[in-house]
Amino acid sequence: MMSVTAWTYLLVGASFLLYIVIAIRSRASSTEEFYIAGQHVPPVANGMATAADWMSAASFISMAGIISFSGYDGSVYLMGWTGGYVLLALLLAPYLRKFGKFTVPDFIGERYYSQTARLVAVICAIFVSFTYVSGQMRGVGVVFSRFLEVDVTIGVIIGMAIVFIYAVLGGMKGITYTQVAQYCVLIFAFMVPAIFISLMVAGTSIPQIGFGSNMIGTETSLLSRLDGLHEQLGFTKYTLGSGNTINLLAITIALMAGTAGLPHVIIRFYTVPSVRAARKSAGWALLFIAILYTTAPAVAVFARTNLIDTVYKDGEFQPYEQMPDWFQTWEKTELIEFDDKNGDGLIQYVGKSAVDSAGQPIANELTIDRDIMVLANPEIAELPNWVIALVAAGGLAAALSTAAGLLLVVSTSISHDLLRKWLRPDLSEKEELLAARIAAGVAVCVAGYLGINPPGFVAEVVAFAFGLAAASFFPAILMGIFMKRMNREGAISGMVVGLLFTAGYISYFRFLHPELDTAENWWWGISPKGIGTVGMCFNFTVAGIVRSFTSDPPEEVIRMVEEIRLPEMK
Amino acid sequence: MSQDSDVARQYWRKNLKLISLLLTIWALVSLGFGIALAPWLDQYQLPGTEFPLGFWFAQQGSIYVFVILIFVYAWRMNRLDDQFFSDQDGR
Numbered sequence: 001m002m003s004v005t006a007w008t009y010l011l012v013g014a015s016f017l018l019y020i021v022i023a024i025r026s027r028a029s030s031t032e033e034f035y036i037a038g039q040h041v042p043p044v045a046n047g048m049a050t051a052a053d054w055m056s057a058a059s060f061i062s063m064a065g066i067i068s069f070s071g072y073d074g075s076v077y078l079m080g081w082t083g084g085y086v087l088l089a090l091l092l093a094p095y096l097r098k099f100g101k102f103t104v105p106d107f108i109g110e111r112y113y114s115q116t117a118r119l120v121a122v123i124c125a126i127f128v129s130f131t132y133v134s135g136q137m138r139g140v141g142v143v144f145s146r147f148l149e150v151d152v153t154i155g156v157i158i159g160m161a162i163v164f165i166y167a168v169l170g171g172m173k174g175i176t177y178t179q180v181a182q183y184c185v186l187i188f189a190f191m192v193p194a195i196f197i198s199l200m201v202a203g204t205s206i207p208q209i210g211f212g213s214n215m216i217g218t219e220t221s222l223l224s225r226l227d228g229l230h231e232q233l234g235f236t237k238y239t240l241g242s243g244n245t246i247n248l249l250a251i252t253i254a255l256m257a258g259t260a261g262l263p264h265v266i267i268r269f270y271t272v273p274s275v276r277a278a279r280k281s282a283g284w285a286l287l288f289i290a291i292l293y294t295t296a297p298a299v300a301v302f303a304r305t306n307l308i309d310t311v312y313k314d315g316e317f318q319p320y321e322q323m324p325d326w327f328q329t330w331e332k333t334e335l336i337e338f339d340d341k342n343g344d345g346l347i348q349y350v351g352k353s354a355v356d357s358a359g360q361p362i363a364n365e366l367t368i369d370r371d372i373m374v375l376a377n378p379e380i381a382e383l384p385n386w387v388i389a390l391v392a393a394g395g396l397a398a399a400l401s402t403a404a405g406l407l408l409v410v411s412t413s414i415s416h417d418l419l420r421k422w423l424r425p426d427l428s429e430k431e432e433l434l435a436a437r438i439a440a441g442v443a444v445c446v447a448g449y450l451g452i453n454p455p456g457f458v459a460e461v462v463a464f465a466f467g468l469a470a471a472s473f474f475p476a477i478l479m480g481i482f483m484k485r486m487n488r489e490g491a492i493s494g495m496v497v498g499l500l501f502t503a504g505y506i507s508y509f510r511f512l513h514p515e516l517d518t519a520e521n522w523w524w525g526i527s528p529k530g531i532g533t534v535g536m537c538f539n540f541t542v543a544g545i546v547r548s549f550t551s552d553p554p555e556e557v558i559r560m561v562e563e564i565r566l567p568e569m570k
Numbered sequence: 571m572s573q574d575s576d577v578a579r580q581y582w583r584k585n586l587k588l589i590s591l592l593l594t595i596w597a598l599v600s601l602g603f604g605i606a607l608a609p610w611l612d613q614y615q616l617p618g619t620e621f622p623l624g625f626w627f628a629q630q631g632s633i634y635v636f637v638i639l640i641f642v643y644a645w646r647m648n649r650l651d652d653q654f655f656s657d658q659d660g661r
Contacts, residue, residue: 067629072608075628079600082633086596089640090589094647208630212621221620239612239625248605276651279644286640290633297629562575565582567651 007389008147015185015393016162019400022181023166023174031433034171035102035412037271041176046277047284049179050268052186052401054081054259054285055292056132057139060186060398063293065373067300071230071238074300076251082286082293083252084259087474089282092260093269095481097278098564102270103409104263104473105417111480112488113557115422120495122417124472125263128465129406129413130450132264133443136403137451140396146333146375147392153452159400160448167404167411168440172271175404182397187291189394193378193387194295197302200381207298226305233312234354234362238304244519250530257536258466261474264405267412275567303373306380308349311366317346326379335369407447411440464506467528471498471535479543484561486543489550494543502535581654588646592639599635604628 002010028034041049059081067074099107104125109118137156144155166174191207198210201222212223226238241248259265268285269278310327311318320338330336338347341363349366356362375395378388415436420427427435472495479486479494506528509517519525526534552558603611608624616626 072625072628075604075625078629079604079632082636083596083600086593086636086639090592090643209619212616212619212626214620224620239622241608243609245606249601252601252605276644276648279647280641283637283640283644287637290637294630294633562578565585566578567655 002385004385004388005148007386008392011386011389011393012148012396015181015397018181019162019178020165022177023170026170026174026177028169028171028173028433031102031416031429031436033173034433034436035270035416036267037171037173037176039100039271039273041271041273043272043277043281044284045176045180046268046272046281047288048183049176050265050281050285051288051292052179052183052397053268053405054265054289054402055186055398056402057136057395057399059292059296060190060395061139061143061374062371064296064299064303064377065370067297068304068373069370071236072241073248074297075241076248076255078293078297080252080255081259082289084256085282085286085289087256087260088265088269089279089286092266092477092481093278093282094275095564096266096477097269097272098275098566098568099560100270102267102416103412104266104477105413106421107480108473108476108491109417109421111557111560112476112491113554114488114492117476117488117492117495118417118421120492120499121473121476122413124468124499125413126410128262128469129264129409130446131465133403133406133410133447134450136399136406137447139399140403141451142371143375143392143395143399147389156448156451159396159403159451160444163400163404163407164441164444167407167444168437171436171440172267172408175408176271178404179401182401183288185397186394186401187288189390189397190292190299190374191295192390193381193383194299194302196383196387197306197377197381198298201302201305207302208294211298211301222301222305226301226308229305229308229312230351232315233308233350235351238301244525246525247519247522247527247530250526250533252530254470254530254532254536255466257470257474258532259469261469261472261477262465263469263473264402264409266473266477267409268405299374299377303377303380306377307368307373310380311347311349317348319345320347321345323347324380326376329379330372330376335372337367339365339367341365403447407440407443410443411436414439414443464503467502467506467532467535468499470532471502471539475536475539475543479540481561481564484558485547485552487547487550487553490543490545490547493546494539494541497542498535498539501538502532505531505535577654581650584650585647588643588650592643595635596639599627600632604632 032038063077066077096107101107105118105121108121109115137159140159141152141155144150144158145152166178194207195205198207199205201215202210202213203216204210204213212221214221215225223239230236230238269281272278272281310324320340327336347366348362348364350362350364354362375391378391415432419435420432475498476491476495479491509528603624604627608628611624611627612622614623615621616623
């Protein structure tokens with residue numbers, strides 16, 4: 001029988017070979033191909049590419065883990081990261097496709113007839129993309145080090161080399177077709193273990209149904225059983241929330257608007273052939289995303305129950321010596337930690353309100369990193385080796401596809417928006433293409449450096465990325481399409497106020513005074529994660545007020561807005 | 571020209587009406603059923619399963635509805651395009 005490591009080398013190697021072959025077959029020969037794949041991408045293919053672009057290491061590796069540990073409260077990510085596509089499909093994508101230029105700063109700059117607006121947009125786009133990409137490279141390193149037992153640094157360098165080949169050679173064209181392949185790899189890798197476990201536990205091959213239907217040979221569902229275990233061990237009931245409704249609403253809205261405003265997702269809709277195709281393509285994208293996003297909560301429940309069953313069997317805490325192999329493997333990576341506080345050799349894994357038979361509180365002795373739930377799940381459920389290896393290949397596909405999409409945003413922002421449209425308008429197309437390739441190459445290296453030496457605050461900056469996109473891009477683009485008379489002064493002041501407020505609030509609670517980051521100190525009870533919603537409201541309000549006492553946009557801008565609202569004619 | 575802009579205005583009004591309807595449903599299933607009304611809905615179960623209804627909308631139902639909303643929008647708008655501007659290319 002082949003070992004997990006051998007299987008991992010085989011599957012990861014085969015998938016990398018596939019990406020390189022695709023990259024070589026789809027080289028870009030013009031800026032149009034490099035920026036927007038020549039607008040020849042069919043809607044279904046673009047849907048798959050968007051799904052891979054969107055689903056990052058965070059979606060593939062971390063999300064089910066987060067839900068697994070936070071239960072109902074994890075729903076904000078599920079709804080936020082999918083609901084944003086409805087906003088994108090109805091309010092932004094078709095019109096931006098009709099506008100038909102290359103980048104998001106392109107739209108902001110031309111719609112608000114201002115290089116300042118373009119520059120603000122460029123800075124936001126680069127900041128948001130780098131924030132995100134460092135997390136992806138880190139994910140690549142972690143998968144390599146855990147499954148192939150190589151150093152994190154070497155893992156990141158291998159990942160960089162692969163992205164370098166297809167992003168620098170192929171630009172958007174190369175990235176698009178590799179992303180289609182990566183989507184297939186990642187969705188297969190995510191679904192196979194979920195289907196396996198669902199069959200074993202609930203006897204149905206559909207995990208979405210499996211986690212709420214009766215377990216084999218019993219009259220209770222997995223979900224009710226998990227709720228029961230949670231109560232026995234002193235955790236909050238899995239299906240119940242923390243009850244802070246305002247905060248949950250704010251986080252969900254910020255994630256939705258942020259998703260719709262993220263530049264690497266928006267530019268995918270510039271690559272399809274028509275407005276009609278852009279509309280359909282958004283539907284396909286969300287359908288492909290929904291397959292993973294509706295499975296993740298099932299995986300979360302499977303993993304959580306399996307984990308509790310391992311340490312707590314038939315109402316008894318289990319001794320450390322009886323733990324299976326995976327327990328020690330993950331202990332070595334320090335992602336599982338056991339601290340035998342009362343020295344009885346048993347693993348007391350309990351929540352805050354746990355008490356023993358005498359009514360005395362029990363101390364929790366087990367800490368588990370939420371990121372391992374998806375990676376360790378197949379091992380915990382004792383699935384075959386090839387399934388465990390498949391998960392590694394899937395995690396890499398998710399991280400690499402997102403990294404490539406983000407790096408393209410950085411490189412086009414530099415070569416197109418900064419150089420061609422601002423500093424050096426006399427650039428020839430050939431020079432611009434060369435600049436784009438160099439920018440992509442440099443961006444890969446910076447991303448790799450950030451992956452090897454991650455800034456300690458990666459998790460915090462991701463909250464930043466969504467908050468800033470929600471408070472800046474989303475309102476600016478939305479008003480640019482739906483309010484014909486929104487002008488330069490209004491849009492810029494709205495973006496600046498939204499950005500400063502959101503960035504200020506997050507910095508205050510996350511960097512300056514992390515000790516104050518608790519519900520009592522938050523304004524209106526809204527956490528830094530959800531504050532983008534308030535920033536967005538400020539943006540709309542300030543833009544509306546400033547517009548009312550400044551002059552209308554020029555006639556040709558109003559005509560442009562009328563033009564993008566209509567579908568294209570023959 | 572004036573006839574053209576009249577057609578454009580009608581087309582735009584129909585588009586806005588459709589968007590408002592779909593976004594109302596969008597907000598209702600996620601922010602409404604999934605969050606604000608979830609504690610109340612949790613007393614019921616999704617028929618045939620043991621999912622508390624509010625929990626199910628938050629982790630499953632809202633996502634299914636989102637997918638349907640986008641396809642409905644694409645289908646209705648592409649048809650509207652044909653009605654108003656029948657010389658559209660057939661892609």
